[in-house]
Amino acid sequence: MKKAIKILGVFSLFLTIGLMLIGCASNQTTADPDGTFTVRFVDYDGTVLQTTTCTVGVSCAIVPPTAPVNRGGNSNRVFTHWSVFSTEYASLNSDTDIEAVYTLDRAIFTINGRAVVWYSVLIMAGIMTAFLIGMRESKRLGIDGDVLIDGFLWIVPVAILGARLWYVAFEFNAFVVQGDIGATLLKILGFQNGRLNFAEFGLAGLAIHGAFFTAVICAFFYSRKRKINLLQVADLVGAGFIVAQTFGRWGNFLNQEAHGGLVGGMTGLTANWSLQQQYEFLRYTLHLPDFIVHNMYIIGNVFDATEPVTGFYHPTFLYELLLNWIGFFVILVLRRIKWFRFGEMMAFYLVWYGAVRIFIETMRTDPLVYHIFGVTVKAATTTSVLMILGGVALSLAIRLWWKGESYGTVPGHFVFRKKPQEIRG
Helix, strand or coil: CHHHHHHHHHHHHHHHHHHHHCCCCCCECCCCCCCEEEEEEECCCCCEEEEEEEECCCCCCCCCCCCCCEECCEEEEEEEEECCCHHHHHHCCCCEEEEEEECCCCEEEEECCEEEEHHHHHHHHHHHHHHHHHHHHHHHHCCCHHHHHHHHHHHHHHHHHHHHHHHHHHCHHHCCCCCCHHHHHHHHHCECCCCCCHHHECCCCCCHHHHHHHHHHHHHHHHHHHCCCHHHHHHHHHHHHHHHHHHHHHHHHHCCCCCECECCCEECCEECCCHHHHHHHHHHHCCCCHHHHHHCEECCCCCCCCCCCCEEECCHHHHHHHHHHHHHHHHHHHCCCCCCECCHHHHHHHHHHHHHHHHHHCCECCCCEEEECCEEEEHHHHHHHHHHHHHHHHHHHHHHHHCCCEHHHCCCCCCCCCCCCCCCC
16 A cells, blocks of 8 residues: 555656656758758658758748648647747758647547546546545554545545536536426536436536535544544545645646636737747746647637637646645645644645635636626635635634644654553563
């Protein structure tokens, strides 16, 4: 168990860091001995779409071919741009392959026409990682592992339902089928067209706040029923959520959702920057790897009005993911300080994630909203403010009233000391 947790933790961390460091090799070679060079436009499978031969030092008309519609017939992988922008053609002086660049595929594979998507796999990976962390911590806290497994098996499904209902509550009009309550309920449950057809089933629309609050409520009643320390269970929930969310944000990235605004902004419905400027800001100013930049290219007006212009959008999923990792490592440090008490891991999570989410919501273009007194308010911002207030209140209650045990009483912490064994005669 311990080895499995370390492997998953190291894998997730290196996945995040490693992907951030991926670069691209040069696609240029050298000019031919006769002073000419060849520019080839190449598709994803190596197919040469067009070839132009130029002479070094002589003006050459390089005109790209008609852009491919998609990659391999998969509409999820759309052509974004050529690997060399047109403004750079004049500077070419050696053999160059200009490659067609596409967005990433959301599906891992297809079974009988049904796609298995990365989003669902990453969500499950996050849940399993949180579970393994919880199992490891439960041993240190003296909680029976079987008790944790029992709680996990019924809390997780209910939390997923809570995430779905939270999303539906703020997007209810999108699920209503006029005059047909049954179809409306089926759409809420995940049957996309309101018909009991499992080929169309999929929970497209989950909200992490719904999952969190549902899990906390369930954990409260479960800990009372099984007579275990509520604050310890709350800490397991908080630590598990902050890690699981790092996996979930990678899923948002592959789905091209939970993103920020158009890079460079726009005036009316016109982008302020060219595609090249947008790309170069993400690639060379923020130093993001190409695969992230390419997948932030979103076709305008395909899904909804949050993407009115085709172009490169800010990867707010990445900003939140990295901040969650920082929060998790802060937790690892705090829980090894002698004055850190049971329950304060949850309090820290509430304050940290609440602040992170408020920051991210200032950039998000696809938030859940509600209207009050004629004002449109972002649901996540309101919830995050309440989370911060709740975290502060919880920490004060632990310090001033409950005064429970600290993590210094748990094996493995810096100040822990084993009690001397009794001497038996």
